[in-house]
Amino acid sequence: MNKIWTLFKREYKAAVRTKSFIISLILVPIMMGGGFAAMIIMEKNKDTDDKHFVVLDHSGLMTDPLIKALETRNSVDIFHSHTGDKIDAAYVVEFMEPELQNPEAQQLALSERVETQELYAFIEIGPDILHPLGEEKEAYLKYYSQHSFNDQIRYWFQNVVNNNLREIRAAELNLDEAQAEELLWWINVEGMGLVTVDKKTGEQQEAEKTNELQSFLVPYVLLILMFMLVMMTAIPQLTNVMEEKNEKIAEVLLGTITPFQFMMGKVLGGIGVSLTTAAIYVTAGVFTLKYIGMESLIPMEVLPWFFIFTILFVLMVGSGMAALGATCNDNKDAQSLTFPGILPAIIPMFLIAPIIANPTGPLATTMSLIPPFTPTMMVMRMASTVTIPMWQPIVGLLGVILYTIFTVWIGARVFRTAILIQGQKPNLATLYKYAFKG
Structure with a gap:
């Protein structure tokens, strides 16, 4: 046993007294946290270059709401509330009349403009988005881009269009703003733990949020x-x-x-x-x-x-x-x-x-x-x-x-x-x- 102990001390001291051990102690947590640090750095260094889009609105309903939302976003939302620094990209949108005779040619031409980076993306709004239920309805919202996966721009357009569609539908039903808000109110399911009994006092403990x-x-x-x-x-x-x-x-x-x-x-x-x-x-x-x-x-x-x-x-x-x-x-x-x-x-x-x-x-x-x-x-x-x-x-x-x-x-x-x-x-x-x- 003494010999094992002697060899153990030799191996242990040889490892912990080296510079590589000290360096690894410091570097490993840095590397583990590197992903989180990179996310923070990327968040602080967002791409703030203006993004140019084309919108093809087959419904004729979304042009004015989008213009209004874009004005608010580009004048307020993309600037820091305290410093006034620009922290996000402005969206510059061109509203183009949809080509009904040859829509494929129009889509191809716009795709080529995206490939040449003249445009960042183009959005196509279907004609039946207000009342999408029923046979042969063309209710769609398509976002054409080279960066369409998990793109925050795509979700911004999605939220603006759907929020305005809800307002239009509520108005058609003669619902005021409060009624419409209650109608569309969303209740989230809260994750909770279990109700327990304190082993020392015997008192029932309320469940805590997960x-x-x-x-x-x-x-x-x-x-x-x-x-x-x-x-x-x-x-x-x-x-x-x-x-x-x-x-x-x-x-x-x-x-x-x-x-x-x-x-x-x-x-x-x-x-x-x-x-x-x-x-x-x-x-x-x-x-x-x-x-x-x-x-x-x-x-x-x-x-x-x-x-x-x-x-x-x-x-x-x-x-x-x-x-x-x-x-x-x-x-x-x-x-x-x-x-x-x-x-x-x-x-x-x-x-x-x-x-x-x-x-x-x-x-x-x-x-x-x-x-x-x-x-x-x-x-x-x-x-x-x-x-x-x-x-x-x-x-x-x-x-x-x-x-x-x-x-x-x-x-x-x-x-x-x-x-x-x-x-x-x-x-x-x-x-x-x-x-x-x-």
Whole structure:
């Protein structure tokens, strides 16, 4: 045990005392937050160049309402309310008479003007948009552009046209403004939690509104953090062991310690580094959320589970990667074995959306009880706003412990045999031989 501890301290100090470790601690959160920062920067640096459009109004109803809405938008809405700076593009619209004899030629000509960037887009309003129900009705609102997907301009025109259509229909029914507003009033469904009873006082607690941010962001961040810790500490074990094997360092060390002690010292060193990294990030995250008044997002009851599963996950993957590294002779071998080794960390990344959307569904429950995926999946489910039956984390933890013991045992047998063998290419047959036949 003393020898494992000595090797653990060597591996841990060698990792945390390097400049790369300090740099990675700083860069990783910056990279993770880079997407959000880019969104903020892009929001502040919007394209404010005027956008030119053509409108073909077959209905004859929308010309005046659009002109009025455009005047309001271009004179008020696109300027900052305090500074007066222009923060959005003005819409310059040309109303063109629709060509009824040859509409295809007109559409083609306008499309060519869009391609040459003379126009940004053109909009075509159908003749029957006021009363769209019935057979052979031509009720449509078409937006032709090279940027039609998720284009805010498209939605602006859609809102203006539909709001004015509602006003015209209300006027036809002799409804005043208040009646029309009540008729069209929209009631949103509020997401609520469950009514509970305080275990200490016995008093009934009112249901609280569902926190949409917590439902997605907290599970996502914990999954990304665990994935990052495995990639930083467990995955590099493969190349580290391969390099020490090729440089004959392993042969020197094996003169004083057993292969199992060698492997466990390296893997435990990786666990130490991952726990240090996790503690730094979690502590920083907790203090940051408290500082900005969002402490409700801190999943205190999940954090102990997070650290336990992180230890087991790094031990599971790290021992497997160390064993695979012992079978490698060069970088080509390492590259071929890296992908199978990191599958337990990669597969959960593809299932983020369905798991967060339905944490108690069959897919989420099944995947979280399969040991290689339990650490990430179970933590992600527990961090959601849904209550997970307590037996599931316990069973999942027991399964991970047993699977980790099995992985360490198999890894130790492969490591013991392969660490001193040179020149033999790793494949499934040799791995099976090392693991079960020695």
